Amino acid sequence: MNRQYDFIIAGGGLAGLSLAYHLIQSNLRDRAILIIEPQRKEQNDRTWCFWTNQPTLFDEIVCRSWNQLQFKSADWEGVIDLRDYRYQMIRGIDFYRLVQRALSNRENVEFAHTRADRIEDDENGVRVFTDTQVFHGRWAFDSRFDLSQFKPDLSRYHYLQQHFKGWWIETPNKSFDPQAATLFDFRTEQKNDVRFFYVLPLSERQALIEYVLLGGAEYDRELTTYMETVLGIQDYRILAREGGVNPLTDCPLPRRAGKRIMTIGVAGGRVKPTSGYAFTRIQQDSAAMVDSLRRTDAPFNVPAGSRYYRLCDSLMLQLMYRHGAGIQSLFADLFKNNPVERVFHFLDERASPRENLALMASLPPGQFLRAFLQTQVLHQI
Template identity: 35%
Template sequence: MYRDKFDIIIAGAGCAGLSLAYKIHLQSELKLRVLLVDKDPKEHNDRTWSFWEKSDNLFSPIAARVWDQIEFGSAQSNHKLSIAPYQYKLIRGIDFYNFIKKALGHDQRFEWHIDDIQRVDSNNTIAQVHTIDHTFQAEWVFNSIVDRHQMRNQPAMYLMQHFIGWEVKTSRDCFDDDIPVFMDFSIAPGRETHFMYVLPFSKNKAIVEYTAFSEELLSTEAYEEGIRSYLKNRYKCTDFEIISKEQGIIPMTDAYFQRQPQPRVINIGTAGGDTRGSTGYTFLNIQSSTDEIVELLLQHKKPLPKASVNLKYQIYDSTLLRVLHERKIAGASVFDILFQNNKTTDLLAFLDNSSNILTDLKIMTSVPIHIFLPAALKSFGKHIPRLFKK
């Protein structure tokens, strides 16, 4: 079997892996030989990342759209909300891939191997990535592939955020391109947590996505019929071209994600706990973790970043997941209450790990206490022992 040795292997070339690779590329003083391994050559627009921030991050210049307001809708109400000083930004997957691949293509420190990763392991001195045809070795492996078996085998709440989105071009102007639809729950009255999500590029071009939070996936036909119905009922639009499709499943769980599962393996992205368990919010958490990894590499220290989602937010996420799982209140009602009774900027801070305790208390007391308090106590009891683990 062919073997080769690198300083760093990045296992998985998604958002986390490519973000880390690009940041290493920017540091010419890091004289490292780096291998990226992924089965996908990243030549298609297979996903979109959306996030809000007050100032630009490294990848903000490639954002396809930037907005200063968002729309929230439910069966009871509809709100157009200013989010200043935040901006809501959209990055297309293909733009992200091409931007980073172009940079790495001119950097002789990097190699790319297209293959299916079978497993990652390590001892105290060396890590290995095993693909179908090769075994590669490195001092460190940064892995973004989620071990779903390990995650599912924990005593944890587990839902999925699952979606299908279409990028459509309509025959006439249909969309308000000054405002994205952040969540529209009007499509699914009742206790199901289903909503539409619309990101307009122009008045006749947008990503329209059907999203659900649940334990089971829907049929492809159910998502796509939901998109067609929404275009027809809200926008009176039946004549359109589907430019591209995207589909995804994001784990919504309070399971524990190990940052360092093996001596020479560091998990990043969702695999390393960079995803908010109740919302799927990931992009900027990845940027924080990968920034820290590169800084540690520059200092010749162990490249183990701290948790990007701290224990406080893990407890908050676990509480909301428990409420959604037990269905004592409709998910749409929870979000409707939150948006009606709180400042939008406070909610965004709460959702991106930057709120203070006073904001947290205001938000937590805006929801039905008799439902959320028992869930919070159970979540606190589950998570607090982690404080005392060595």
Template identity: 40%
Template sequence: MPSDSLFRYKPFEYKYQFDYIFAGAGAASLSLLIRMLQCEQFRDRTFLIVDRDRKSENDRTWCYWEKGEGFFDSLVFKKWDKTWFHGEGFSKQFNMAPYQYKMIRGIDFYTFCLNYLKKQANVTILFEPVARVYDTEHLARLVLHNGETYSATRYLFNSIPFVQPEADLKTQLFLQHFKGWVVETDQPFFDPGSNTLMDFRMDQQHGTTFVYTMPLDEKKALVEYTLFSKTLLPAEAYDEGLRNYIRDYLKLDDYRITEQEFGVIPMTNYQYPQGEGRLVNIGTAGGQTKASSGYTFQFIQKHSHSIIDSMLMYGHPRPESYHSGRYRFYDRVLLDVMSKGELSGAEIFTRLFRRNPIQRIFRFLDNDSWLPEELLLIGSLPTMPFLRAALGR
């Protein structure tokens, strides 16, 4: 018999076989599935989405820049038109137009998506841990920890990173790890019209370290202590970093912490497997996390849109990668430079923001730039460390 944790939110007969299966119910699976359900060509198909968590907590916040209105714009909790960058000897507030910096809270995203799915008669939601996924000659299969097996007759989209990269002579593996506090004051303190994208004035002893601050209103802000390094810190070190930054740079003494979040994102030149046959890896498991920055949400949106286009035009969900070619090369070179320690991440990003318009940097980080401006960006950095790393690659 099927597991008791199967939630059938519609009156159709339960089956172990579906047209499409989604392993994981994070940003990648939900972004793609919502798009498919809103597309006429998929409305007569059956879907299963499986995750071990019920997505009932605000476990993360997605922040990203974007031109115009995005697919999930109705869920954006806060937008900013201006942003600050701080580095050693350099501080500047940038006007980001035509970009806006946007924030989506995890709980808002999960609630919207899951409520939408519950209303669809052709979608089954299952809250169980997934043991493995694999492809056979005619079907893709998902196996739960309890042994139950489900089959996808068309495609199985997997966002669970079963394969974990390990550092070696060819593979760089950094971690972007962060802890955030939502802090609240009794009196107006923050400027809700501008955020801080990166503040590198912190002690860099643990690796590339910066703080970003996202004012939600005049009395409340998300303050996130972030590091790019190869190892995590002791739990108390993140709290110490946040306390020190709020005291020394925000000059704020009287506040209360109303929410907390913690996360780890891989930054690696390892090429995650794309999947074979009817198994398609998406999200971080499919290489949609940018190796040099950790940005993921917007690459997931681009990838989801491209998968839909590919299925409609060519009958398969394998579009060209947004991380291919020269952008993957740039990411590898940057990770090599940071790994060798010739330049710190703080020095690199400060040089970039001091010598380039922010729009050019955004296009570059979006893998959406063109070669002449890439050469301008590269030319704004110290030549020899990057040249040595590039020749090594």
């Protein structure tokens, strides 16, 4: 007789492991959990940053935290004091190790290091097929997302790909201010795109320098030019590299993929379309699913996004798509003209109506009006 799991999680990346971690901290901690993940996750494949003014479940693995952020563009350079907030960095490898260690101590949690090929409902719950086995469960959570297969209807929705390429570097001399991370440095050719660098200093001699852009490019050449010409650092050693691609879209990604199948992470639309941030949203979503399971014995009762923020996301995507080079002045206005709490509340989709009005009033109205008239978002209102 096949074992019946309570929860089968396809994909043990950020979303899958976060859900499992939240489950074992709740009163569902003894339920049978299976995580299907082909990779052993023994490498630092990416680094997550996020802002917060609360303690988090992951405070012990925060490798660096900053109280100030720098903004650099042709029009404006400023230092943003985060006041009650802090901007935190977690290395992927530390997250994987922490969660895997917590899960491996539990008899009710298993890993299958293989690919989940198909997930479907059956009369008793769900069936998950790998190339050699079929696993049975009550609920499945699916974080598989194949970028090459994602083809939204572009006559209705926006879709951009956010490319990241990062170098962990070390310099022989003092080159960085460890007190302030650079959130945006737009001092690079925009090529009608949205292109910037961020600099996350660990110390005066070590930093992660990441290049972010919406179209593909010759990342290494751009990183070298930024390091040598803009930062003026000629002598450095690359300790490690990382990178990846994030989908930015307003095309809804359904949370229900079956009667007992729920999408999570990127696959569940947890990437904020206009910023690419997902870490905090994935933690909130994991907590909400666990709460829903506890209350209703089903995971689907999670907060739906608001129409207002969906419209804002669509407008921003439209601006990025059509007027990419103008984004830096818009972001400069956003940070220059608003207290940082208001910007974070807006990005976290929890600003009050008064904060939203004040924030909109601080931005050039022409740009938004033009985007509104050009955009395909009217069907979403």
